[in-house]
Amino acid sequence: MKFTPFLIENLKIIDLISDGRGLGRHAEQVVMVKNAIPEDVVNAWVYKKQKKYFEAEVQTIIQPSSNRIIPLCSHFGACGGCKLQYMSYDAQLNFKQKQVEDAILRIAKLQPKTILPIQRSEKTFFYRNKLEFSFSTYAWKSDKNLPDENNALGFHVPNFWDKVVNIENCYLQNELVNKIRNAIRLHALENGLTFYNPREQKGFLRNLLFRTTEFTHQLMVGLILGDYIPEKQQKLVQFIIDKFPEVTTFVTLINTKKNDTYTDLIWEVHKGEGYIYELLEDKKFRISPLTFFQTNSLQALKLYQTIKKWISTPVNIIYDLYAGCGSIGIFVSELAKKIVGIEYVSTAVGDAVYNLKINNLNHLEYFAGDMGKMLTWDFVRQWGKPDVIITDPPRAGMDTKVVKKLLEIEAPQIVYVSCNPATQARDLQLLSEKYDLEIVQPFDMFPHTHHVENLALLLLK
Numbered sequence: 001m002k003f004t005p006f007l008i009e010n011l012k013i014i015d016l017i018s019d020g021r022g023l024g025r026h027a028e029q030v031v032m033v034k035n036a037i038p039e040d041v042v043n044a045w046v047y048k049k050q051k052k053y054f055e056a057e058v059q060t061i062i063q064p065s066s067n068r069i070i071p072l073c074s075h076f077g078a079c080g081g082c083k084l085q086y087m088s089y090d091a092q093l094n095f096k097q098k099q100v101e102d103a104i105l106r107i108a109k110l111q112p113k114t115i116l117p118i119q120r121s122e123k124t125f126f127y128r129n130k131l132e133f134s135f136s137t138y139a140w141k142s143d144k145n146l147p148d149e150n151n152a153l154g155f156h157v158p159n160f161w162d163k164v165v166n167i168e169n170c171y172l173q174n175e176l177v178n179k180i181r182n183a184i185r186l187h188a189l190e191n192g193l194t195f196y197n198p199r200e201q202k203g204f205l206r207n208l209l210f211r212t213t214e215f216t217h218q219l220m221v222g223l224i225l226g227d228y229i230p231e232k233q234q235k236l237v238q239f240i241i242d243k244f245p246e247v248t249t250f251v252t253l254i255n256t257k258k259n260d261t262y263t264d265l266i267w268e269v270h271k272g273e274g275y276i277y278e279l280l281e282d283k284k285f286r287i288s289p290l291t292f293f294q295t296n297s298l299q300a301l302k303l304y305q306t307i308k309k310w311i312s313t314p315v316n317i318i319y320d321l322y323a324g325c326g327s328i329g330i331f332v333s334e335l336a337k338k339i340v341g342i343e344y345v346s347t348a349v350g351d352a353v354y355n356l357k358i359n360n361l362n363h364l365e366y367f368a369g370d371m372g373k374m375l376t377w378d379f380v381r382q383w384g385k386p387d388v389i390i391t392d393p394p395r396a397g398m399d400t401k402v403v404k405k406l407l408e409i410e411a412p413q414i415v416y417v418s419c420n421p422a423t424q425a426r427d428l429q430l431l432s433e434k435y436d437l438e439i440v441q442p443f444d445m446f447p448h449t450h451h452v453e454n455l456a457l458l459l460l461k
Contacts, residue, residue: 003049010062013040016095018422020083020450031056035077037087039065067091072125072171078140079165080158081172082448093118093444096452100442103421103454108429110437118442118452119306122298125171127447129212129278129297133181135188135195135205136164151195153185153208162198177210180221180244184208187239196226201258204229211276211287214297218248218276222289224262228254237270248272251289263290263347280304283330284358291351292324296445303443303455304331307390307415310439310457311335315387319411321375321402322393326352326366328417329390333361340383341366342374372401377408386411397423403430410434414458419445421454428456436461 013022013036022036024044030053033044041063044056061068071077071085084092097118104110121127139152140163154167169178188195188205196203209222221240225233237250249272255262267274267289278285278293280301287293294300307328311318316337320329323341325348333339343349343366352366365383367374371393380386389411391398397420398406406414407430414435418424421442428437435458443453 005045005047007059008044008046008056011042011044011056013038013042013065016450018099018450026054029054033058035086037065037068037084037091039067074169075154075165075167078157079155079167081155081170084450085448087448089120089124089447092447093120095450096444097442099450099452100421100440100454103425104428104437104440107422108425108432110425110428110432112437112440112456114439116439116441118444119299119302121296121444121447123296124447126174127296127298128172129214129293130295131170131173131177131210133167133208133210134164135203135207136162137195137197137203138162138164138199140165151185151189153181153188153195153205173210173212176219176244176246177212180210180240180247181208183243184223184236184240187236191232191235193232193236202226204232206255207260209289211289213276213278213287215279216277218278219246220272220276220287220289221247221250222267223250223252225252225254226256228256234270241271248276249274253289280327280331283327283333285325285327285330285355286351286358287325288347288351290347292345292348293327294445299443299445299453300327303417303445303453304328306441306455307417308332308335310415311388311413317384317386318388318390319386320366321371321389321391323352323366324348324392326355326364328392329364329366330355330359330361332390333359333364336388337363338384339364340386342371343368344370372399372405375402375405380409385409388413388415390415390417392417393423395420395423398427400430403427406431407434410460412460416456416458418454418456419451421452424454424456428458431458434461435459 008026011024013024015023022033024031034057042058043060045059046054046056048055067088136152139150140157152164152166154165157163194204196206203226206226207224211220250270251267253267275286318336318339320341323343329339329341346368349366349368439457441455445453
């Protein structure tokens with residue numbers, strides 16, 4: 001039977017779900033409402049029926065929540081980046097705290113000894129150290145009467161793979177990034193440089209990458225091109241280098257593939273080393289265009305300091321699992337006689353090995369490979385049984401095989417870093433067979449989004 005959209009009037013929003021949508025109830029049916037927050041009373045347009053709930057969007061706000069504020073960004077609504085910007089920061093923190101507590105108490109059904117208040121982000125704007133913008137010949141237009149085909153440089157519109165919002169001023173990175181991005185767009189338009197056509201999969205300008213550092217104040221500009229036209233490339237690069245001497249390094253890459261992946265391609269360096277360097281306390285980290293590094297540097301420092309505090313007493317061996325570029329292991333390196341890291345992405349391991357050199361550390365070893373295959377009893381016999389295991393898996397959490405191996409290894413202490421409280425809760429419940437959950441500490445790494453980072457300390461029973 002075909003579903004017919006309909007309007008719900010005066011719907012009271014009573015909660016937020018984990019993806020940031022408002023939750024209401026209508027005729028004993030759950031309604032998930034985009035762009036609504038608790039205490040809002042709205043007219044909601046229901047556009048889809050799922051098995052157990054309706055999906056809706058706000059048509060009219062009848063009575064705004066006391067926590068509803070005016071978004072700072074003029075692109076809010078079209079750009080999908082800062083979805084909770086209409087919600088006061090304290091209310092955002094309460095939502096994220098509740099998200100973590102619900103995952104631990106309800107999903108995992110665990111009772112940690114301590115759940116600490118969420119660590120606020122020192123910056124709520126200009127906090128990201130990495131952004132990537134897209135060029136497109138399909139600019140997003142709010143006025144449907146205007147021509148749809150137009151050049152844009154900005155972020156993709158949610159649920160539209162080809163549409164891009166033309167970003168004039170973004171509050172996620174520092175103001176210099178806005179100036180450079182807008183200068184590149186203007187230069188491109190004045191010089192007839194073609195923007196990428198995602199439908200025809202052709203065009204000269206494809207993507208624009210910015211990486212910045214919080215403590216060393218360095219800036220990387222990376223330009224991804226869809227075609228090799230040396231004279232146009234060099235003219236644009238030289239224009240930016242001359243106009244913005246603040247750029248530490250400028251790199252370009254030619255990607256003529258039909259997809260946006262470019263991890264296998266070679267970057268050309270036009271200024272600087274092709275890298276920038278960040279300092280966390282006294283530890284130095286090299287950041288390449290592809291390096292995984294915590295996106296909020298100030299919050300990353302707080303998180304790493306907390307891990308260091310939790311370990312505190314020097315130990316013999318630490319395992320650093322899902323290690324990325326080795327940032328956590330290197331940061332706590334003085335607390336162990338030996339640190340052994342495993343990371344799936346080989347380029348990240350290359351970054352980790354280099355970071356060991358520039359920090360003069362010779363008691364850390366990093367290996368590339370699948371965690372489930374690498375973490376075996378042969379590995380433990382070779383490198384020693386760990387006193388502490390630090391694990392920082394991707395959003396999907398740890399594979400069941402890895403969790404079982406941690407239970408077999410029986411390290412006295414596990415520190416679990418997660419960007420997804422739900423999958424972390426699943427893993428913590430499995431680990432509770434042999435571990436007590438001592439402390440839970442949420443961190444707000446991404447203000448104005450529904451994402452929350454969580455740190456958990458487990459001790460062997």
